[in-house]
Amino acid sequence: MEKLIFETGSEGRNGCSLPKLDVPDAAESSFIPGNLLRRKEALLPEVSELDCIRHFTRLSRLNYSVDTNFYPLGSCTMKYNPRINEKIASLPQFSALHPYQPESSVQGMLKLLYDTEQMLCRICGMDAFTLQPAAGAHGELTGMLIARAYHVSKGDPRKKVLIPDSAHGTNPASAALCGYEVVTVKSGPDGRIDIGALKDAAGQDVAVMMLTNPNTLGLFEKDIKKIADIIHGSGALLYLDGANMNALAGVSRPGDMGFDICHVNLHKTFSTPHGGGGPGSGPVGVKAALADYLPAPRIKIKRNKFTLDSDCKKSIGKVKAFYGNIGVVIKAYCYIRSLGGEGLRDAAFEAVLNANYLKAKLRGNYTPAFDGEPCMHEFVLTGKDKKPMGVRTLDIAKRLLDYGYYAPTIYFPLIVEEAIMIEPTETESKQTLDAFADVMIKITGEAASDPSLVTSAPHTTPVRRLDEVAAARELNLRWKKTGA
Amino acid sequence: MADTGKLLFAKTHEWLRVEGNIGYVGITDHAQKEITDVVFVELPKVGKEVSKEGEAAVVESVKAAFSIYAPVSGRVIKANDAVEKDPSIVNKSPYDDGWFFAIEMKDPEETASLMSLKDYEEFIKSGAH
Numbered sequence: 158m159e160k161l162i163f164e165t166g167s168e169g170r171n172g173c174s175l176p177k178l179d180v181p182d183a184a185e186s187s188f189i190p191g192n193l194l195r196r197k198e199a200l201l202p203e204v205s206e207l208d209c210i211r212h213f214t215r216l217s218r219l220n221y222s223v224d225t226n227f228y229p230l231g232s233c234t235m236k237y238n239p240r241i242n243e244k245i246a247s248l249p250q251f252s253a254l255h256p257y258q259p260e261s262s263v264q265g266m267l268k269l270l271y272d273t274e275q276m277l278c279r280i281c282g283m284d285a286f287t288l289q290p291a292a293g294a295h296g297e298l299t300g301m302l303i304a305r306a307y308h309v310s311k312g313d314p315r316k317k318v319l320i321p322d323s324a325h326g327t328n329p330a331s332a333a334l335c336g337y338e339v340v341t342v343k344s345g346p347d348g349r350i351d352i353g354a355l356k357d358a359a360g361q362d363v364a365v366m367m368l369t370n371p372n373t374l375g376l377f378e379k380d381i382k383k384i385a386d387i388i389h390g391s392g393a394l395l396y397l398d399g400a401n402m403n404a405l406a407g408v409s410r411p412g413d414m415g416f417d418i419c420h421v422n423l424h425k426t427f428s429t430p431h432g433g434g435g436p437g438s439g440p441v442g443v444k445a446a447l448a449d450y451l452p453a454p455r456i457k458i459k460r461n462k463f464t465l466d467s468d469c470k471k472s473i474g475k476v477k478a479f480y481g482n483i484g485v486v487i488k489a490y491c492y493i494r495s496l497g498g499e500g501l502r503d504a505a506f507e508a509v510l511n512a513n514y515l516k517a518k519l520r521g522n523y524t525p526a527f528d529g530e531p532c533m534h535e536f537v538l539t540g541k542d543k544k545p546m547g548v549r550t551l552d553i554a555k556r557l558l559d560y561g562y563y564a565p566t567i568y569f570p571l572i573v574e575e576a577i578m579i580e581p582t583e584t585e586s587k588q589t590l591d592a593f594a595d596v597m598i599k600i601t602g603e604a605a606s607d608p609s610l611v612t613s614a615p616h617t618t619p620v621r622r623l624d625e626v627a628a629a630r631e632l633n634l635r636w637k638k639t640g641a
Numbered sequence: 642m643a644d645t646g647k648l649l650f651a652k653t654h655e656w657l658r659v660e661g662n663i664g665y666v667g668i669t670d671h672a673q674k675e676i677t678d679v680v681f682v683e684l685p686k687v688g689k690e691v692s693k694e695g696e697a698a699v700v701e702s703v704k705a706a707f708s709i710y711a712p713v714s715g716r717v718i719k720a721n722d723a724v725e726k727d728p729s730i731v732n733k734s735p736y737d738d739g740w741f742f743a744i745e746m747k748d749p750e751e752t753a754s755l756m757s758l759k760d761y762e763e764f765i766k767s768g769a770h
Contacts, residue, residue, distance in 0.1 A: 326706075551704075568704045625703040629680035630728070 166204035231566035231578025234425035242488040256479040267463035282412025283442030289477040296420025296439030297331035303450040315364035348527040369398040371533035385415025402426040404534035407502030427489035438485040507583035508534040518594035526573040540575035548604040550575040556614035643736040650761035657712040667740040676702040679728040684720040715744035
């Protein structure tokens with residue numbers, strides 16, 4: 158395993174020779190107040206330029222990404238990030254802009270942001286969008302703040318938020334952070350909202366229902382109109398967690414289903430880099446009745462010029478510095494423009510087709526948690542039938558690493574025992590899906606014939622099975638110089 | 642060693658040990674095995690009012706975080722700090738040292754809806770959880 162850069166090199170070694178001082182030398186204490194001077198030497202790495210290059214090059218080779226291998230991480234939409242979009246976003250006409258430039262000198266940038274909002278409105282069936290939120294969960298919090306502002310303005314600040322038991326963990330966290338009490342709505346035997354349970358939970362004190370559609374089991378909420386009617390009938394708002402928009406973009410619109418607020422993840426559905434390639438972007442869209450509550454500033458057209466309008470009296474205020482992660486928005490804009498409406502629709506169709514193909518390949522060796530109908534863009538398997546062999550879902554995930562695959566999402570959603578959640582996305586070929594399915598099937602064979610091979614995996618990675626218990630109980634994130 | 646035959650069980654995998662009007666609460670052996678190694682426990686504050694089937698504590702394992710529901714309503718009178726300090730006790734001794742909190746029960750009648758050990762074992766076997 159690669160050592161930390163602090164553990165390499167040698168005292169006094171460095172990567173650059175500075176020119177001779179051409180000003181009089183002076184002690185730091187003569188121009189920096191004593192209380193701001195550090196008392197101990199800074200423990201900086203002491204390496205040559207070559208040491209440094211080798212260290213980071215070796216680290217980069219250990220990196221696993223969608224650029225190197227298949228990444229079937231359920232609910233994360235790890236699709237290919239087209240290079241052309243990176244190239245366009247890095248053009249100096251975009252990257253060299255300064256957020257404090259006069260508006261008159263950034264009209265093109267503002268037009269791109271404005272047009273992106275308009276395109277997202279059309280894709281989602283919403284009336285207004287903000288690009289400020291920096292990620293999906295940030296979008297959720299923004300949505301909850303908008304809902305709260307709406308209910309408060311009507312003199313009816315409600316207390317509860319309804320969330321299905323299959324929801325992403327961020328949903329209850331966002332609602333709780335906004336001061337709401339979270340009420341869990343149980344799923345029915347078909348993996349969808351139980352309408353009876355929803356009717357029992359709905360009421361005058363419910364502010365919002367947060368829903369993911371298709372849900373985290375990869376199933377479309379077929380009763381969505383009925384759900385929307387029940388929620389709206391009680392005076393509450395319906396929020397879409399748009400994490401799974403990759404199944405819907407260009408096909409079906411949340412606004413038409415009855416959602417009042419939604420977020421989309423540009424780093425999922427709209428192909429911008431995700432995770433370590435980040436940052437993210439979680440724009441939030443609303444119906445017209447909620448538009449005034451969107452975060453300020455908003456991009457408006459005044460006298461034929463684009464302008465950032467901060468005169469928004471009902472707004473929940475700013476949720477991010479400037480206007481969000483602009484670089485991400487530029488890439489998503491390019492993606493939407495290059496695919497167009499038909500291209501987005503085809504991407505959704507192929508994402509769904511790939512998921513169903515893979516699910517069908519694995520059936521027989523793995524048990525789908527919900528079967529008997531096609532899935533949407535992802536599906537969930539249960540590993541409970543492997544338990545008698547002493548092999549758990551975690552072991553299967555670890556064994557996949559040996560074969561060069563990123564592990565799928567595991568132990569989520571919580572309502573499926575030993576869950577394995579797989580989302581292949583539309584950018585994978587049939588050959589990739591076949592190769593992955595072959596390995597998954599091979600692992601079931603190993604679990605039966607040689608379970609210890611699976612339970613002690615991974616065997617080929619730079620780091621073997623991690624002691625997750627020790628990592629959680631004795632968290633140690635800081636390197637300390639020995640003897641210091 | 643607790644006499645598990647005397648404990649009462651909730652569908653959400655908590656156990657209740659009744660001593661007079663005090664009820665001790667923890668999670669079952671089945672639950673600790675399912676969630677695997679516990680790494681964090683958040684207990685209710687002493688004095689907190691909890692309601693039957695309402696969230697009362699949180700337990701986090703290497704798998705995920707889970708809510709612990711109060712099997713009966715009442716006021717929390719004791720919390721077992723030991724499991725917060727060393728969460729592995731929940732795995733090692735779910736029915737004894739690994740108890741979570743104690744409730745001064747509001748309504749002893751509420752225990753009627755809880756299961757006996759035999760019924761709980763049947764319930765687990767049925768796979769309805």
